[in-house]
Amino acid sequence: MREEFDHIVIGAGMGGLAAACLLVKKGRRVLLLEAHTAAGGCVSYFARKRFLFDAGATTLSGMGHEQPVQRLLRTLGLDLPVRRCDPGMIVHTAGGAIPRWSDPERWGETAARTFGGARQRAFWSKVREVSSEGWRASAALPFLPLDSLSAVASLPGALRFAPLGRHLFRSVGDVLRELGLGDDRRFRSFIAEQLLITAQSDPDDTPFLVGAMGLEYPADTWYVDGGLNALARAMQQWFTENGGTLMLRTAALSVQTGPVHAVTTDTKRVFHARSVISNATGWSNRELFPSMQRFFDKEYAGLAGWGAFTLYVGLRNEFDDGGSPFHQIITDEPLPVTGGRSFFLSFSHPQDASRAPEGYRTLTVSTHVPDPHRWRELPEREIAERKQALTDAALAIIGLHLPGFAGAEKPVVMTGTPVTFEHFTRRPFGQVGGIPHSMHRPLFAWPGWRTGTKGVSLVGDTVYPGQGIPGVFLGALNLVRALES
Structure with a gap:
């Protein structure tokens, strides 16, 4: 029997998950395909020694009344266990710590x-x-x-x-x-x-x-109990409880476009719909839609994203976080390997008992990596040397700025590179965070949800308006409103 839906959404990252939920809210029959074991994409998580780590060093923003995260939560009726952080972030420089207060006058x-x-x-x-x-x-x-x-x-x-x-x-x-x-x-x-x-x-x-x-965002950050993936888990549950069909461990291999599109999966099943929405990156879509390769070549010519080096630490709560779980450390000298000048830190909240054993916390550290495609070519020995150099630098620099950090017990210290991220997320070269903004590419000239092929639409961080949960949620809200208009 032919399996047909109103919409097939490829990829249960946050953009695809949001679009799928909004379409179900409209009463549509929606199939959501996800290659991995859980929804969330770049806000996925993993566990080590009773520590639950966010895959990336991330925060939640966009919670104002007119902002995308709050609009989506309100539409779905989701009540998320969140804590507003004030200061939203602490920025550390050689001159001292700078708290990003939420109150405009105080800041x-x-x-x-x-x-x-x-x-x-x-x-x-x-x-x-x-x-x-x-x-x-x-x-x-x-x-x-x-x-x-x-x-x-x-x-x-x-x-x-x-x-x-x-x-x-x-x-x-x-x-x-x-x-x-x-x-x-x-x-x-x-x-x-x-x-x-x-x-x-x-x-x-x-x-x-x-x-x-973007500059307003660090002053308006929120912590989600259970980690940022708790938002993805809540949306996944809402989607299935309200009639959506979710298939995990099921990767879309190709889409044959036509009056009714046919999506072939790695489980050798074929699903049909008049509307296919891809949450894959613009670069991945080139392979996913063979008949549309020229379109994606043109749209994404010359565009590339950053990679990231990530450090995961489980540590005893014997340090001073200054009253915020989120920190950025800016260095005077370039970092080894990447040449960057900052680390971003995301700690679990001290009152969030779901992410670490009692008396401990998790920490995810991230720094931008240019030209992530080059990491594919490196021998394992050089990758190991780079990881060690960045790990040593990160731990030393954090220890200089957070009292008690250097001496705190650390039963877990792990690293991730662009190669790691590519393996677990299937994003080409491990590129994260979408497309950097540029004066040479105004917002109205960004790749958008339209593709020129009837019934094929795009969502995610490589289409307008870009990266971050507020960005991909806004893209999903815009897309569904346009499809339903």
């Missing part, structure tokens, strides 16, 4: 005191203003991206957001210079490393609209 005072001058207040006020308007626009204009700014202007209600357009064509660096902050090397380094977490680009190559939304 403005901290920034002015740390970096000096009233210009700091002007900059962060502008960041907050543009970020807030950007989120309002994202909720009001669900059919982005379009082919041009003139097409955006044709959308109902779009003209009220017209002033935002100028912030696509000036960079964060431009705004720093306009406010007389461009020559402040310490502040510029701070901004550059904060942007690397979100926009994954430097101040001169990050459009101010994107940069403003």
Whole structure:
């Protein structure tokens, strides 16, 4: 008997999972295919010696009323066990620790005191203003991206957001210079490393609209009890309990496009639907859709993402985290191997007993790795040497900034590289976090959910609006609203 659905979603990463849930909410028959043993994609988890680790050093943001995570949770009626973190993040530099307070006034005072001058207040006020308007626009204009700014202007209600357009064509660096902050090397380094977490680009190559939304994120972070994958598990449960069909350990191998699309899996089953939504990366889709290779070659020509080195530590809770589970450490000197200048740290909450034995906590550390494809070519001995060099550097640097960390018992110390990430996530070359933003590629010119093939749509972090859970949730919200319109 032919197995047919209204929609087939390929990949239960957070974007695919969100799209699948939203379509089930609309009453559609949805099949969700996932190659791995659980949903979540890049926010998956693993256990070692009674420690439960997030695969990546990540946080949850986008919880404001008009922001994507809150909108999705509200739509599905999910009540997530979350804790707001304040400070949302602590940034460590050679000059000391800088708490990213959630209260704008308190953060403005901290920034002015740390970096000096009233210009700091002007900059962060502008960041907050543009970020807030950007989120309002994202909720009001669900059919982005379009082919041009003139097409955006044709959308109902779009003209009220017209002033935002100028912030696509000036960079964060431009705004720093306009406010007389461009020559402040310490502040510029701070901004550059904060942007690397979100926009994954430097101040001169990050459009101010994107940069403003990204720079607000560290002040608005939330901790999910059970780790970030608890969100994926809650959505997976909601999907199946509300009539969705989930097939784990079932990889889509190819899609034959036509009036009714046929999806062939590695279990030798074929499923049919008039709508196929791929949550695979743009690079993976080239192999998944043989008849659409030219489209994906054109859309993703010259585009590449970062890789990551990750360090997983289970340790006794005998250190001072400063009141936040999330930290960024910015170094004066380049790190070994990667040449980067920062580590991002994500600790389990001290009151979250589900992730570590009593009296212990988990830590996931991450730093960006350029040219992750090169790690494939390395001999095992060189990979081992690189892992050891980065592990030693990370542990030493963290020990300098977090009192008690160096001496705390650490029964688990493990590492991950782009090769590891590629193996477990099937993302080409272990690329993480989607496509870095760029002044040379405005948001309206990003690859979008449309493919030009009827009934084939895209979601995830390699299509508009990009990386992070807020980004892929916004993409899913936009996609489903467009499909249902």
